[in-house]
Amino acid sequence: MTWFQKWRRGEGAQGLFLISPTLAFTLLLLAVPLVMVIVLSFWTQDYLTLHRTFSLENYRTAWTEPMYQYLMARSLKISMLVTAMTVLLAYPVAYFISFRVSPKRKAMWIFLITIPFWTSYLMRIFLWKVILGYNGVVNGSLMGLGVIEQPLSFILYNQNAVVLTLAHAWVPFAILPIFVALERVDRSLIEAAEDLGDTKWRRFLRVTLPLSMPGVIAATIIVFIPTIGDYVTPRLVGGPNGLMIANMIELQFKKANDAPLGAALAISAMIIVTCVALIFIWLNKKYIREAK
Amino acid sequence: MTQPIIQLSGLDKFYGNFQALSQVDLDIKTGEFFSLLGPSGCGKTTLLRSIAGFETPSAGSLYIDGQSMDGVPANKRPTNMVFQSYAIFPHMSVAENVAYGLKARKLPKAEIKTRVTDAIAMVGLQGFGERASHGLSGGQRQRVALARALVLKPRVLLLDEPLSALDKKLREQMQSELRQLQRAVGITFVLVTHDQEEALTMSDRIAVMFDGTIAQVATPQDLYGQPCSRRVANFIGMMNFLDAKILSTSGETVDVDVQSFGKLTLPLGQATGGLEGCDAVGVRPEMLTILTGSQTAEREIEAVVSEVFYYGDMTYYDVRLPFKEESVTITMRNTAGRSILGVGEKARVGWSASSLLLLK
């Protein structure tokens, strides 16, 4: 038997064959573009001509120019707000399904939570525009009731609208990991806490919440990472003050004709997201280790 | 007599249409080691959890220490529980687990510390306080659960099959430790078990349960010596049954016709569960003897050995008595010079009327 035949029968090779379609896909659609973006970020562009000499100029601009710093900070702030809001909204729902719904009905409730996904994300954003708009549902009702005389303007085309729309979109994704973590909390531990004298609220704080933290952290990561790079939502409901870093990256690639700067901005955003994610993963590990 | 620590009367518990407890009446005395014994599914855990406050009885009353427990939640009852799974908090150290209830009571830090240290020492876990609770062995987890409950000085400690998860050797060791611990702290223990040996060796009194009802409450000796029914007798140790017919009763005695043994007159006291419905006599295997040589007994009967089980210190014989289908078991101690009979050999079986119980 040649080494190749031996290798082909090994576990490693079989694993490789099994993941090979995914692997090819990932390489083609993720790794290759990523490498291209990284390379691009070290080049410079002058209107239409691309200078292929190594330069850190784009990164200098990305990290020092106040506008980019400001946009980056705003993106971080918005996605942190979205994450906080999402997790706060998701936890009670997950808790309700795990603790209050009878075991037979749980699957149905989880299914109900996926209903928003039946319509496209774009549709849901437009719906929010209808709800929050100048002549929208909220303003219309409030004016009709005589609560306000002028339509409220702080509810659409600003950061609040971005936070609200994104949080609504991501809540289902946050519910699932929290639900799974809550399902894994041994119910006899909660009874033990009650037996030892804790009230309902105290035993939630001392037992249920700490033991469900891995789910909360997972939900945080799941929501935080994609929202920081979102550009559809800010474009449609954010108005001029609601734009985020991804909108700027788009601008650089298209209208501004400075793809290398756009690439450098994208890579910078990625580095920041990675750092934040690593902190969460570290936190998660700590919890998982303690919770074992 | 002092008031019982736990008084149950007419307790019913329904799960939907299924009745898990029916008309349970029970008094548990202050300071005793009490066991609830019965086969799996008979309602022991349901009864224990009703006392702890985790189940609400469908009917009946429950008093602990003279106080009605109606509407009193588990966290307000003077009981603490050692769960079957031990329910050790995985995100806390041993000391934090033990301190849990004291913190819930918002005691001063210094007091918590000394009480936790004492409790950990009491269960023999000195030096384990800072250990994370995962990675503890089954025996250690159980000790943590005991310390966590006992540190609160409850009026009653409830234990749900605390030893069933341990291997045989550790279980026997923990049995004697639990018994000693109970004597040392003087707290009433209510132990749930399906292991009759465990109940017999540890308890002051035992309640035997079947199908959600209490069949008999007695001391271990009374339970073994005077079971009130065939079912109880069969559950506690081994018992041979012979069909019996009551012929007549007169004052303090009863005349019965017993399969193989013939007509007998027995004192009424040997009908431990009352005369009504009695249709058998029971006799424990060690109350029968296989006579050798010139040995004689109060009464004798001829039998044939049908099976022999040799255990070293003991021999179990299955023998055939005249006029009886099923064989009867006799246990004999293998004392010096006693020869072991073979299958098919004739045996003289000695018995006495005083060791027979009239049962329903």
Ligand SMILES: Nc1ncnc2c1ncn2[C@@H]1O[C@H](COP(=O)(O)OP(=O)(O)O)[C@@H](O)[C@H]1O
């Ligand atoms: N929450 C419940 N819902 C429905 N039936 C139950 C519930 N808990 C216990 N039972 C039933 O009640 C009976 C007694 O249960 P349990 O008290 O746990 O018995 P044991 O502890 O003696 O094994 C069993 O038949 C069990 O299936």
Ligand SMILES: [Mg+2]
């Ligand atoms: Mg049980």
